[in-house]
Amino acid sequence: MKWALIGFVQLWFAILILAPAIALLRAAVEGGLGSFVRAVSAPEAVAAFRLTFGVTAIATVVNTVFGVAIAVVLVRHRFPGKAIVDGLVDLPFAVSPIIAGLMLVVLYGPGSPIGRRLAEWGVGVVYELPGLVLATTFVTLPFVVREVVPVLREFGVDQEEVARTLGAGRWTTFVRVTLPSIRWGLAYGVMLTISRSLGEFGALMVVSGNIIGRTQTATLYIHDEIESFEPRGAYAAGLALAAVSFILMIGMERVRARVEAAEHGD
Amino acid sequence: MGIAVRRLTKRFGDYRAVDDVSFEIPSGQLVALLGPSGSGKSTILRIIAGLESADSGEVVLTGELATAMPVQRRGIGFVFQHYALFRHMTVRQNIAFGLEIQKLPRPEIARRVDELLDLIQLTSMANRYPTQLSGGQRQRVALARALAPRPKVLLLDEPFGALDSQVRDELRSWLRRLHDEVHVTSLFVTHDQQEAFEVSDQIVVLNKGRVEQMGPPQQLYEHPRSDFVTKFLGSVNILPVDAILAMDQDDESPLPLDLPGPDGSMVYVRPHDLHVTKQPGQKPAWSARIVRLTHLGGLVRLDLLLNQGTPVTVQMSRDECAQLGLAQGDEVFTALKDLKYLTPAPGFVEDYVI
Amino acid sequence: MERVPIRSAGGLLRVASLSYLGVMIVLPLSALAWGAFADGLGPFVRRISDPFARHALFLTAVTALIMAVINAVTGTLTAWVLVRYEFPGKGLMNALIDLPFAVPTVVTGVMLVALYGPTSVLGAILGEYGLGVIYEKPGIVLALLFVGYPFVIRSVQPVLLEMDRMEEEAAATLGADGWTTFRRVTLPTLRPAIVTGTALAFSRALGEFGSVVMVAGNRPLETKTAPMYIFGEIESGNQRGAAAVSTILLAASLLILIGLNILQRRKGENRDG
Numbered sequence: 001m002k003w004a005l006i007g008f009v010q011l012w013f014a015i016l017i018l019a020p021a022i023a024l025l026r027a028a029v030e031g032g033l034g035s036f037v038r039a040v041s042a043p044e045a046v047a048a049f050r051l052t053f054g055v056t057a058i059a060t061v062v063n064t065v066f067g068v069a070i071a072v073v074l075v076r077h078r079f080p081g082k083a084i085v086d087g088l089v090d091l092p093f094a095v096s097p098i099i100a101g102l103m104l105v106v107l108y109g110p111g112s113p114i115g116r117r118l119a120e121w122g123v124g125v126v127y128e129l130p131g132l133v134l135a136t137t138f139v140t141l142p143f144v145v146r147e148v149v150p151v152l153r154e155f156g157v158d159q160e161e162v163a164r165t166l167g168a169g170r171w172t173t174f175v176r177v178t179l180p181s182i183r184w185g186l187a188y189g190v191m192l193t194i195s196r197s198l199g200e201f202g203a204l205m206v207v208s209g210n211i212i213g214r215t216q217t218a219t220l221y222i223h224d225e226i227e228s229f230e231p232r233g234a235y236a237a238g239l240a241l242a243a244v245s246f247i248l249m250i251g252m253e254r255v256r257a258r259v260e261a262a263e264h265g266d
Numbered sequence: 267m268g269i270a271v272r273r274l275t276k277r278f279g280d281y282r283a284v285d286d287v288s289f290e291i292p293s294g295q296l297v298a299l300l301g302p303s304g305s306g307k308s309t310i311l312r313i314i315a316g317l318e319s320a321d322s323g324e325v326v327l328t329g330e331l332a333t334a335m336p337v338q339r340r341g342i343g344f345v346f347q348h349y350a351l352f353r354h355m356t357v358r359q360n361i362a363f364g365l366e367i368q369k370l371p372r373p374e375i376a377r378r379v380d381e382l383l384d385l386i387q388l389t390s391m392a393n394r395y396p397t398q399l400s401g402g403q404r405q406r407v408a409l410a411r412a413l414a415p416r417p418k419v420l421l422l423d424e425p426f427g428a429l430d431s432q433v434r435d436e437l438r439s440w441l442r443r444l445h446d447e448v449h450v451t452s453l454f455v456t457h458d459q460q461e462a463f464e465v466s467d468q469i470v471v472l473n474k475g476r477v478e479q480m481g482p483p484q485q486l487y488e489h490p491r492s493d494f495v496t497k498f499l500g501s502v503n504i505l506p507v508d509a510i511l512a513m514d515q516d517d518e519s520p521l522p523l524d525l526p527g528p529d530g531s532m533v534y535v536r537p538h539d540l541h542v543t544k545q546p547g548q549k550p551a552w553s554a555r556i557v558r559l560t561h562l563g564g565l566v567r568l569d570l571l572l573n574q575g576t577p578v579t580v581q582m583s584r585d586e587c588a589q590l591g592l593a594q595g596d597e598v599f600t601a602l603k604d605l606k607y608l609t610p611a612p613g614f615v616e617d618y619v620i
Numbered sequence: 621m622e623r624v625p626i627r628s629a630g631g632l633l634r635v636a637s638l639s640y641l642g643v644m645i646v647l648p649l650s651a652l653a654w655g656a657f658a659d660g661l662g663p664f665v666r667r668i669s670d671p672f673a674r675h676a677l678f679l680t681a682v683t684a685l686i687m688a689v690i691n692a693v694t695g696t697l698t699a700w701v702l703v704r705y706e707f708p709g710k711g712l713m714n715a716l717i718d719l720p721f722a723v724p725t726v727v728t729g730v731m732l733v734a735l736y737g738p739t740s741v742l743g744a745i746l747g748e749y750g751l752g753v754i755y756e757k758p759g760i761v762l763a764l765l766f767v768g769y770p771f772v773i774r775s776v777q778p779v780l781l782e783m784d785r786m787e788e789e790a791a792a793t794l795g796a797d798g799w800t801t802f803r804r805v806t807l808p809t810l811r812p813a814i815v816t817g818t819a820l821a822f823s824r825a826l827g828e829f830g831s832v833v834m835v836a837g838n839r840p841l842e843t844k845t846a847p848m849y850i851f852g853e854i855e856s857g858n859q860r861g862a863a864a865v866s867t868i869l870l871a872a873s874l875l876i877l878i879g880l881n882i883l884q885r886r887k888g889e890n891r892d893g
Contacts, residue, residue, distance in 0.1 A: 001798070002705060009701040010709065012694050016765055017719055020731035027734040069637045077634055085638070088645045094873040096827025098847040099866040102854055103648035106655045106863065138644055199724025202829035202847065206854055219726045219830070226730060226834060238730040242723050249722035253715070317789055337792045344793035350786035354808040363804075364794035408790075415794060 021242075028239035031232070039236035048221035048237070055129075055217060056197035059136040063193055067144025068186065072178075074145070075152045089145050092138055100138050101206025104131060127209045132217065135203035140193045147189030148182050151259065155181045184258040191252045195245055267329060268293035268451030269314060269419055274323035276309055283309045284320065285475035291468070293328070296445045296452045298462035301472035302498070307455045308423055310472075314453070315421050316340050328418045328451070340419075343412030343450070347424040349404045351396040357407050358383070358392040364415035382410040385444070402433040406440075413448065422454035426461065438464050459499055463487075471495050496534050496606060503535045503578050534606040537581035541601045542568065544590060551601035554578065559587075559594045568592070570600060652870070655863030667864035676849035677868060683757070683845065684825035687764040692818045695772025696810065702773070703780040720769050728766055729834025732759065736835075755837030760845065763831040768821035775817030776810055783809060812887055816880055823876045826869055 029036045039045065074086060092100065108125035109115045118125060125131045159181070163173040179186075201219040208215060216224065218241050225234035269291040276284040284306045291297045299307040312318040314325050316337030325332045332340050352360050361382055365375040383389040386406040396404055405425060412420060425441070426434040442465050445452055456462055462469050463483045471478040471486065473494050479486060490496040497504075508531075543551070554570040557577075566587040568580040580600065592598065657664055667673065701707075702714055720728070736743045736753040746753060753759045783806070791801040829847040836843040844852070846869050853862035 005697060006701050006705055006707050009694075009698045010707075010713065013698070013713055013716075016762075016769060017716065020728070020735045020766065021719065023735035023740070024727070024731040066637065066640045069633055070641065073634050073637045079634065085641065088641055090877070091645055091649070094823065094870065094877050096829060096847050096850075096866075096869060096873075098829050098850050098854075099652070099827065099870055100648070102655075102850065102859070102862055102866055103652045105854065106859055107648050107651035109859075111859070112651075138648065141644060195722060199726070199830075201724060201726045202851075205829075206851065219724055222726050222730060223834075226733065231730075231733070234730055235734060238727040242727045245722040245724065246719070249718060250715075315793060317792070337789075338795045338797055342793055344790065346786050346790060348784075348786065350784070350790040352787055352790075352805060363791070363796075367795040367800065411790075411794070 024235060024239055024242070027231075028235040030235075035232070036236050036239075039233045040240050042233060044216065045218075045221060045233060045237050048216045048218045049240075051129075051132075051215060052198060052218040052241075055132050055136050056194055058133050059140055059197050060190060060193050062137055063140055063144050064186070064190055067141070067189065067193075068148055068182075070145050071148035071152055075149055076157070089142050092141050097139060097200065097202025098206060101135055101203035104134055104138070104203070104207055108134070126207055127215075129215060131207040132204055132215065135207045136197050136200050139200055139203055140196045143192040143196065144186065144189035147185045147192065147259070151182045151185030152178075184255060184261075188252060188255045188259050191248060191255060195248050195252070198241065198245055198248075267291070267326065268295065269453060270324075270326040271310070271314065272324045272326070274310060274313060274320045274325070276306075276313065276318070276320045282475050284313070287323070287472075287475070287477055289470050289477055289480055291451060291453060293451050294449045295467040296442070296454070296465060297468045297470060298466035299453060299455045299472060300457070300459060300462040300469050300498075302457055304474070305472040306475040307457075307472050311421055311423055311453065311455050314419075315342055315344050317344075341415075341417050343415070343417035343420045345405070345408050345412050345420070345422040345425050347427045349396070349401075349408045349428075351404055351408055351411070353396055356393050356395055357388065357399070360396070360407055361411045361414050363411065368415055378414060382414055385413075385447075386410045400433075401429045402437055405429065405437060409441075409444070413450070417450065420450045420452040422452065424455050424457070427456075434461075441465060471498065473498075490606065501537055501579065501581075503537065503540075505533045505535065505576060505578070507531050507533055535578075535602060536604070537567070537579045539602065539604040540578065540580045541603060542570075542580055542582065542590065542592065543599050543601075544592075544596070546599045547601065549601045551599040554598055554600050556592060556594055556596045556598060559592065566592075570598070572600075652863055652866060655860055656867040659860060663860070664864050664867075667861045668868055670861070672844070673846075673849060673861070673865050676844050676846045677865065679757075679760075679844070680826055680846040680869075683760045683764055684822050686761055687768055687825050688818045688822040690761075690765060691768050691772050691821050692814055695769070695817060696776055696814055699773045699776035699780055703777060717770050717773055720767050725767065725828065725830025726834065728763060728831035732763055732766070732831070732835050736762075754835050755843065757843060759835035759837075760832055760843065763835050764825045764828060767828055767831055768825055771821035771824070772814060772817035775813045775820070779810055779813040812883065815883070819876050819880050823873045826873055 028039075070085075070089060074082065074089075095103075105126050106112060107114060108118065108131065110119060110126065115125065123130065125134065155178075159177050160173050163177045164170075168176070199219060200217075201223070204217055204220055205223070208217075208220060218237060222234045222237050222241070225231060225237065267290055270289075272288050274284050274287040275282070287306070287310060299310060301307045309318065313320045314327075316325075316332070316335060320333075323333075327340060327342070352363065355363070358379055361379045362375050365378055370378075379392075380389070383392055386409065388403060388406060388410075391399060391403065391407075396407070399407065405428075409425075426437055429437065438461060454465070466483065468480060468482050469486055470480045471494075479491050479495050486495060487499050490499060496502055541547075541551070553573040555573075556568050557571050558569040560567045560569075561584070564584050566582055566584055568582070568587075570578045570580060572578055578600065668677075698717075702710065702717075723731075733754060734740060736746065736759065738744065738747060738754065743754060751758075753762060787805050787809075788801050791805045796804065827847060828845075829851070832845055833848055833851070836845065836848060846865060850862045850865050850869070853859070853865070
């Protein structure tokens, strides 16, 4: 009986998870490794990946800085409506990426007052790079906050107070006492942010407008290639993107162990 | 025969948790498995229950060979140290569980549950959840649950270990009374010597995975057969014979001069087996000084220092102490009432009559 | 418990953080609400009652539900096997459980196309038997199953790991066999975790787009899910219609998350004795 269960579970896993992964692997390197390399180094592909990394970098930096700030405010400050703020931070998790994109288009698109004013100043949001950054930043907003808050809570105010009695100013205390104590939670949150940013698709589809020749991130490139009748590029780029995310995930496992150690009292 | 185990052995790697253990428990008795931590007592209990399996040996329950039987079919009742009540079920549902497994008709289950609730005196708590009960109440429910399906044998794993000492005392006498009513062959594990004495008909003393000795409590106390049992079942003074004999003067030693055995032998004297008097009496006695006098409720403990330098502990009743008018610092005389004698090899204890 | 420092300063920090949240979250949310209701309640109702919209919402709900139920069962079984048994390949499997979290949704879609698409071996065979996967409803469920795979497992695993085996042993001493013990003792303890994991997977599936759009084939009234419908309306310039349907979807997700929150809090009050 026990082995029947194990067998079923493994079979289910193999069919559902392994088989598609292996299929992608095979499709990507069909025609040889050289063909794979060529597909991945195609100029559109390279440009797409470069754009993805750029957008990811910006979104990550912004959400790291503000994420830590929000976490500090949530844990260390007292003010009315904290529960609402907490809920707002979690909102992007409940929102489908398509809806996220829609929100931004309604808010900043050429038809909206803000959009029109921005256009006067020559700043395009939707269909342009800023839109991609905004969408990605929105979607990844909660990660750093949610990973830092519990660690910050566990860490306790005492050490910060000690630092201040020893004469450290607020910034010094933050940099030399608070930050090191939350570093593993922060690292994990950052990695989650990066991983999610790399893979964002739905919101970008909406925000970038489904036009040929539009600015393509890696995910958009993959989508466009599949739609074309030469999906080879899609498989290759898909494999590359998945590989990067996968390596990131392995790194995250290592960091998560550290986070758990930090949360359970150091 | 209620429970019999034959040559049980269990190893964890190189470590012998249970080492060739055999004993028999007569039907209807309440027996304690007593020993320090690591003596293997819980492991033996769980092997009897079928929750663990031995590497070799046999388990026989009410005459049936049970070694290969899965735990579900052994007809045992088991009470865990931490109750293990089903947290998502009420008291009533907990007790009914074993009966439902037996597929008894509903009215009969209800009747039996009510019967048991009455036995453990928790009828008013029937619809509460375990988290709403005190530790003592939970343990009573655990017992009722184990007894409900009328098991052939009842096994208890340090049942009172998790309770406050006062609750523990109450439950001990309660368990004894319950057993007198129900008469199920019962085996319980404990590391508390006092508990074993209070509750059981017989005690199996275990040490490092082996049976040291088995018998009724008082017999074990009066006639221990090994160094371990002597020391484990109550405090004892251990006197090196040679050193004492060498320092006694005038052939006037309280120790019998005809003690057999080579050098290095020890004498065991229980604290209540020593007389203390202010004046020397008829029998030979040691001179000593009362270094410390401690009142322990109805008893008094005297820490004496014999004039040869050996420390000795004496225990007497409060009344006797008051009668003798003893105080800390007094010079007194102490003589032996009884002793046990241990030969260094092979190392078992002999009774010695004075 | 956290002690809040006496200083009331750090005002700049608070202003900056709250402004950030305001711009990034509140503003877009308001824009959506405005887009949905700006024309009034009547048009709103009309837009969400549109047969294409209704079908899309219905399809989304049904496929998400099917996926949730399947995942509840297989996820619990998988967590059980991973925690209680040793077997070859266990370490590798445990590490790969989170693969769907790491893989971008587009790539998930690509994987499924590679495996079941009409040009693949498997796809061709299945096609012969009339068992289409890609561009048919099964494809949608398959994509959702992939994406939702880790939720129940990772929710149940820690509870199983921490579980006190003694209740199960007690049930065994009372005569219960393996299945009865699982059903009457283990499962009730696991129920909250299973519900949480399933609800999270369901909520995620409601909004899933990247993988579904690849495998679904875009046939309205057949295989067009709600997110796809919303996307289609945006493309056709019908932002208001898209906003209306989005509101429904968003409300559903929010209700689930709030419900989970309430359950967590109530569980915290009840069980601790």
